[in-house]
Amino acid sequence: MTRAAILQAAPAERRLRLLSCNILAGASVQRYSEYVTRSINAVLPGRNKMDNLDRLAEVLPQFDVIGLQEADAGSLRSGFLNQTRYLAETAGMPYWSHQPNRAMARLAHSANGLISRLQPHSVLDYPLPSRIPGRGALLAQFGEGGSALAVMVAHLSLSAPARTRQLGFIAELLQDFPHAVLMGDLNTEPGSAEMDHLFNKCSLQPPAQSTPTFPSWKPRRALDHILTSAAVRLDKVWTLPQAFSDHLPLAAEICLPAHVGGKSSASDRHR
Template sequence: MTIKRLSLVVLFGYFLLSIPGSYAKETTDELRKAIPLTVQLNDDIQFSLIDKDHLKVVSLNMAHGRKDAFNQMLVSKETIEKNLDDIAAMLRKEKADVVALQEADAPSWWSGDFNHVEYLAKKAGYHFFIQAAHVDKFFGTYGTAIMSRLPIREAFAVSFHPTPPSTQKGFVTGKVGWDCRPEDKECLEIDIYSVHLDFLRHAKRNEQIRMLGLMLEKRQRKSVIMGDFNSEWLSSEKVIKFLTESGRYKLFEPHSEQYDTYDDKRLDWVIISRDLNFISYKVSKELLSDHQAVIAEIGF
């Protein structure tokens, strides 16, 4: 068998795995293992109600705090802190209400051995944050996270099936109360997602986006889904299109090439429920990571 044919066989195997019927039960079982997260509070940050009719969100792959360095192991703790300070300055300038983070480190040997999300939340003034470790290895503990000025009233983490040789990915979701006090029992609530999909194989991304889709179907809430999807709208795969084809979610100018976030590719997205509206959408030009931040204002 030639290398080319062997490659086709392997790709076909991955394609079979990506058919919903072939793994739907297994995926549903995995969703039942969604881990409830404890919402962390910054006691030194004062909570106050946000009185406005729109929500400003930011999504950023933090690249473990290395900015554009080759690897975080080659960057000092002091430099990583300075890099996070630059992210905090951008968030304060933009006055973002909710932030979705990927490649967000808990204390890790390779990135300064301190919690990047907790540090950033304090520096940027976020009272609430949640964090999940989809990877917990000797070199580092990291995953996805959400920071919010609004109360996070319920939170879960889902880690996707392992995808060696690439590291494990996943998502966190938090139920955010709009115009709510933490003690309020009822108020307007939406789900916020921070998602990171596999970068190596589109078949794995197809599996993962369908797993996310099952969570969205299960929760049936107005949602803002943000993150590094490692996939473009114009590519041959249908990872991004999968959510929009249901008719329940929409993108901002999906065909436009002016919103590239990683070199000349648009890999980072903000996706919203149909009954929400985009007021504005832009990509930050600041050098904060090997990815650029996506900044959107959303109306209800």
């Protein structure tokens, strides 16, 4: 094959599938009353939580990069299991990292998690500004320099003023990356004032349409997001039909120039 033929055969773009999921430390909630009636289960390990994690692990191999929120980093409620690591190993995904955030003695230890088929060049942890500490953002960089894909996983506060500060901080971190993705439970809808603040400060784009994810049993609010910068084409966004917590998992397929995101692997989706 001639060099010209090789160049012609090389894909001009790569497709990646992303998943963002607030897993509520493995707990399953099917109605608002269960926040009260099952409150004791929230701080205790159990077979139901493991079954729920195993069901999620069966889904993960469909995706290339997964962002988790409210994964337990290893405390009483998870049976002292690092849930991000467990999901990655059970799903057969080669790379994982986690960012422990708010620890409540030994009862609960929430974390953001990253699971990936692609090898990150770097993974950095950032505490998010808040009057009450305990929120964080995890920034993974795939590739280097101008060819890097930056993927941030975040779980924001319940307070609108806190979210405004947090999204401003995130915008500053991502503004130098032409190819950037923000995914996570942002606890606000796409048309909110704090989201406008984000879009005005960096190249992340508002979603074309709202995708409700909460509550999982009757989704009405779009609290979970996968946002991309202008240089990343967002081809498809959808929710998974399976509910693994009180949020539906949010999925997306993105398209990048072939040179962006580090080395290609046989499992990359080039189309």
